[in-house]
Amino acid sequence: MHVVRPAAAAAAFLGLALSLLGGTAASAASGAPGTPAAPSTAQKRFLGPVVYAHRGASAYAPENTIASIDRAMWMGFSWVENDVQRTRDGELVVIHDDTLARTTNVEQVFPDRKPWAVKDFTAAEIARLDAGSWFGPQYAGERVPTLREYMDRVQDNRQRLLLEIKKPELYPGIEEQTLELLDELGWLDEQHVAKRLVVQSFSADSVRIVHRLRPDLVTAFLGTPSVADLPKYAEFTDRINPWHTTISADWVKAVHGLLGAHGKAMEVDTWIVDDAATARKVREMGVDGVITNAPDVVREAVGGF
Template sequence: MRRMKKTVLGMGLALAMLVVPFQQVLAEETTGEIRQVDNVAHRGASGYAPENTIAAFDKAVEMKADYIEIDVQRSKDGQLVVIHDTTVDRTTNGTGSVKDLTFEQIRSLDAGSWMGEEFAGEEIPTFAEVLERYHGKIGILIELKAPQLYPGIEETVAMMLKERNLDKPQNEKIIIQSFNFESMEKINSLLPYVPIGVLTSSSADTTDQALKEFASYAEYFNPSYRIVTEELVDKVHSLDMGISSWTVRSQETADFLLDMNVDAIITDYPDYVDPRN
């Protein structure tokens, strides 16, 4: 029998509304629409600060996003670091594969100047630093990036969450996702109380059979907005999964996903999802 460790994304907002004063709710309704959707800052508020840096994560907190989304990989000497690409070339002043560089080499890189002089000196954070700085302050959506390159990374992530008592997160403020479905099945067995998300941009993963298989171990189905339809959202919800869609980089796309009734929107620009920020 499948564990029920999921509540639908967005319920946190609904519950919060039950305990805030009526006057506050009324005031919010007069200044902006209340939207039942979680606002996930993609690699931080990466439209405004260099992706996957403390500057971007701090900006997401400032903009009152519900979650930051981070990408986790591993250095040559075993440190878990937060970076999207499997090489450092695009977002730093260095070159080479993450897996072939030591932590000291990775840490010495400038991960901010490419976006502007004001971000010069931004470092590639460690996974531990992000957990310690942001847990309890904002939700963390953890993507295991190319875990097939890093055998055993699932066990390391599980250990680090358990050490911080984050293996039984309150209000689903820790979620783990990946494009690698086998990795997510493994995480589900290691962290039975942490919600799991599967990422895809392929319509082949939206069949009834595929969705039922995902629902056997995952709480969220997280597709590219390009394959989102009302029918898909309804099918995902009928299987008691939430749906979080990515990556929003325009107001038009944000509005489309709001109309589709998704549970969370993963965006470089948190203000496109909630203009009150």
């Protein structure tokens, strides 16, 4: 029996929608198999904002785990977001907090290692930790993935990635190291760079470094610069990704009025929106994307893909 994976079904729907807008299903599939092409501004208005599964479908599975991105895939979401940090012995791992305490059992396994900072543990030590039981017993044994493991699954799932370099001030050189690994895994070829990868950070310096090292990459700054400061950011980034409580329609319009690092209108992807009313509010503001723990709630409220 042939089983249609939700990601493939979503791609097929997007291909149909693009055809209604003057595109073709072929153009929608011009990236990796099953990966729809990035839509134009007119297509976004028709389809709704892009929906990014924040740390995977993290309302339904433990954040930043393989289970969470698998859950997003089975729910039909192409874009996932993650956080990248570095272990004591130099391995890149996918975890949000700069300590292991909240999302693993590190306090039980290593009771004498407080404050349990990610940077103080080796990759082998972190691999021993349970990163799923805190969320629910059905996820017992889920691990903190290395970035290599995570990227392999994103590739297998035919997903796209909004990659956040987390706390770069703690990890000198993490930008170059992350790009080197992405390159090794084939994620810096033309197709991935054009359609499947965005790198973001709360650190403007980190975003600048990524842009300098790989000027072809789409980058995003996490924050809400003043309208007067936006032109400075447009020199090295393509998107401004703010917390939804900090923006207005006029601010979004100001961002859209600038050309970013690649000579295209800058975009706005806002976070963290998990309820229907807020999703509709930011859609009316004109945002291009919504980063959410509950992507199904946002999709039902405002469309999107």
